[in-house]
Amino acid sequence: MIKKSIEEKLNEQIQKEFYSAYLYLAMEAYFSSINLDGFANWFHVQAQEECDHAMLIFNYINRVAGRVNLRQIDEPPADFGSIEEVLKAALDHERFVTGSINDILELANSEKDYKTAAFLQWFVNEQVEEEENAEKNLAAFQFVKDDPKGILLLDREMAARVYTPPSAAE
Template sequence: MLSDKMSQALNEQVNREMYSAYLYMSMSAHCNQTGLKGFANWFMVQYHEEMLHAMKIYAYIQRQGAQVKLAAIKAPPASFESPLGMFTQTLTHEQFITRSINDIMELAIAEKDHASQIFLEWYVTEQVEEEENDNDIIAQLKLIQDNPQGLMMLDRELAGRMTTVPTDFSKGIQSAMASAGA
């Protein structure tokens, strides 16, 4: 069973993960509108990953006998200055999420909530990957600078990213994970 503090922290993290999905959906829409279909694809795949992150926490809260308390999701920006600006914002956001996960892990440690510690380990590892991916794309965008051919090559590369996480949670997270082979 989760303590009230842990339940509140996890519910807040559901909201942060949902905002992440919302932010990446907005970035995808912006990229589609500006003709960067590969970037749009990358951000839409990221949207699906963030939805999985939220749903895993949502299911964990319920499995622990606590109440899921959904909160309003703030509106993300609708336009962005450049692909580099978007990925810089993405990295900053993911660093915020990393700090949030770390704070919840510290709470789990302080409360000797071993189940939550084990559950959160996946998120700690996932955040390392998230920040690494963003840093890699930022480095490529800095190399490209104002070269439209380079931008188009990266756009084509990002178009190849595929969703590898479940996207249908109608029968629950466990069923979705099993169906996706995850």
């Protein structure tokens, strides 16, 4: 069993993870439109991971005899002003998600729901990686910023990212 208050927060988190996927797909589309296919690839993989996050929570709610309740997903931004703007927005978004995970963990602890707290630990660790990646992308771009050759080199690096499904949270 799971308390209704925690079930509610987890359902909201499913929505946030799917919104994350949507946001990163919008970013992929932006990079495709300016022919930075490596950046586009990186955000495509990122969007796939966000769907995985949503499904991990979806499966968890089912396993603890809760009820999944899918919510409406907001529209992501239709366009972005610059490469730097996208990378900053991605970092801001990951910080927002970290805060959201922390809030649910706090609630789980205060309600003595230790299984949900243990489940969320994977997400706490994952958010360290998510913020680290977003910070590195932004910093790498800020190094090369006005240098087209540098951007192309970075684009080639971003092209190397490969999707791997999550393993530790089942």
